[in-house]
Amino acid sequence: MSDTNSSLPSIKRLVEAFQRLPGIGPKSAQRLTYHLIRMKREESEELASAAIGIKDNLMTCKNCFNISEEKLCGICSDENRDHTMICVVEEPLNVLAIERSRIYRGIFHVLYGVISPVHAIGPEDLKISELVERINHNDIKEIILATNPNLEGEATAAYIRDTVSETDKNIEISRLARGLPSGSDIEYVDDSTLVHALNSRSSIK
Amino acid sequence: MRNFRQNIFNTEAIVVRINNFGESDRLINIITPKNGLIRGIAKGAKKPKSRIGGHLDLLKFIKLSVKINKNLATFNQTETLNSFNGFRNNLSRMSRGIYMGEIAEKLSVEGAENIGLFDLLVKSLHFLEKTNNFELITRWYELNSLKVSGFSPELNMCVETGKEIQPGNHLFSSDKGGIVDINAKPSDGTSLIPASMNTIKLLRHLNKFEWKDPYKVLVDNQTLYNSKRILREYIHFIIGNPIKSEYFMDEIFHKEKI
Numbered sequence: 261m262s263d264t265n266s267s268l269p270s271i272k273r274l275v276e277a278f279q280r281l282p283g284i285g286p287k288s289a290q291r292l293t294y295h296l297i298r299m300k301r302e303e304s305e306e307l308a309s310a311a312i313g314i315k316d317n318l319m320t321c322k323n324c325f326n327i328s329e330e331k332l333c334g335i336c337s338d339e340n341r342d343h344t345m346i347c348v349v350e351e352p353l354n355v356l357a358i359e360r361s362r363i364y365r366g367i368f369h370v371l372y373g374v375i376s377p378v379h380a381i382g383p384e385d386l387k388i389s390e391l392v393e394r395i396n397h398n399d400i401k402e403i404i405l406a407t408n409p410n411l412e413g414e415a416t417a418a419y420i421r422d423t424v425s426e427t428d429k430n431i432e433i434s435r436l437a438r439g440l441p442s443g444s445d446i447e448y449v450d451d452s453t454l455v456h457a458l459n460s461r462s463s464i465k
Numbered sequence: 466m467r468n469f470r471q472n473i474f475n476t477e478a479i480v481v482r483i484n485n486f487g488e489s490d491r492l493i494n495i496i497t498p499k500n501g502l503i504r505g506i507a508k509g510a511k512k513p514k515s516r517i518g519g520h521l522d523l524l525k526f527i528k529l530s531v532k533i534n535k536n537l538a539t540f541n542q543t544e545t546l547n548s549f550n551g552f553r554n555n556l557s558r559m560s561r562g563i564y565m566g567e568i569a570e571k572l573s574v575e576g577a578e579n580i581g582l583f584d585l586l587v588k589s590l591h592f593l594e595k596t597n598n599f600e601l602i603t604r605w606y607e608l609n610s611l612k613v614s615g616f617s618p619e620l621n622m623c624v625e626t627g628k629e630i631q632p633g634n635h636l637f638s639s640d641k642g643g644i645v646d647i648n649a650k651p652s653d654g655t656s657l658i659p660a661s662m663n664t665i666k667l668l669r670h671l672n673k674f675e676w677k678d679p680y681k682v683l684v685d686n687q688t689l690y691n692s693k694r695i696l697r698e699y700i701h702f703i704i705g706n707p708i709k710s711e712y713f714m715d716e717i718f719h720k721e722k723i
Contacts (some may be wrong), residue, residue, distance in 0.1 A: 283488050377712070378523075379481055380710075380712065382712060411645050415556060419556060450548070451545045
């Protein structure tokens with residue numbers, strides 16, 4: 261197909277639509293568009309239907325604000341989970357990551373971001389007050405702060421720690437351990453990670 | 466100024482802004498001594514095995530390799546010189562550090578040398594980590610960041626009459642750039658903030674770049690508040706906008722007071 265096809269309104273519209281997605285530049289958008297042109301109609305319809313379905317069928321869990329198809333997500337409505345332990349994460353994708361470990365049996369709370377002063381994102385822009393409300397109205401024994409191990413993640417964790425400590429609840433507040441990533445090379449690890457790894461070292465006797 | 470033939474060079478830097486980009490990259494702004502503000506991209510920095518990701522965190526003092534491209538620079542081969550770990554678990558220190566970094570970012574110019582501002586930021590972060598005199602160190606930083614960037618306010622002569630300021634309570638004008646004698650109120654509607662005698666004394670004292678013992682200076686809260694008000698408004702005037710991180714810094718400050 262010649263380049264003049266790219267100026268056809270239908271093609272141009274779809275290329276521009278794809279470019280709005282994160283990580284999709286002009287070339288990728290064009291490749292995706294021309295792939296769709298070659299796809300069977302049924303497959304294109306299935307793709308369009310799935311995209312619309314996300315907007316029609318998904319909502320946020322009223323308890324933990326994770327993405328869900330019901331008012332209560334599968335994790336919050338699972339009676340076999342430990343409902344006294346809340347793992348606080350930045351984004352729904354973090355829930356997926358922790359669930360992949362298959363080791364965590366508590367429930368979650370999604371903040372939808374981190375405190376980022378340079379971007380004018382403060383505690384009031386996150387689901388922190390909702391977390392405090394959950395703590396005040398439920399029997400919670402432990403909060404695991406699983407925000408990212410960078411300055412903004414640490415600031416968010418520190419703020420939540422201080423806010424939860426102000427409640428009259430006796431709650432254990434913990435932070436995910438930090439250490440060396442599997443497969444990494446100590447030579448290239450930053451000093452903050454090394455400090456944490458050394459401080460958190462454990463006996464292997 | 467940067468030698469434009471030198472597109473790849475090593476430099477010390479402080480990280481002042483991070484944005485996620487794409488699946489695994491980060492857009493990073495750094496302040497450097499000889500090249501001012503540099504905007505760049507760290508490819509693959511979000512990946513766990515990234516050799517540079519852990520070094521490129523807000524307010525880290527680093528040494529890195531920079532390649533200047535047409536739009537964004539590329540950052541490679543990073544090592545950390547100082548993480549300022551002492552304040553990473555303390556909201557008071559952290560919020561002020563981020564505020565200082567944002568001021569440095571706003572006052573820096575891409576490609577323009579500003580060794581004074583860079584050294585000041587490093588020194589201030591070091592003071593923040595080691596002392597509890599947060600408010601005073603923040604005021605010292607605000608005043609001297611303006612000074613090294615060429616925006617020092619006039620603290621000794623009246624900006625309206627040109628005469629030496631006598632001991633006493635006077636006023637401060639941001640748009641005139643300094644102290645206004647209490648008896649020489651301009652009639653052009655310029656905005657004026659009260660500047661008490663103690664506030665003027667404090668500002669003159671803070672207006673020294675060499676400061677070895679910031680933790681030994683004690684100042685009453687009213688004077689600190691007055692100087693904060695003056696410097697805040699002057700910085701807004703010079704930069705043209707409020708500093709976004711000041712809201713969070715103020716929130717933490719007020720929480721501590723309760």
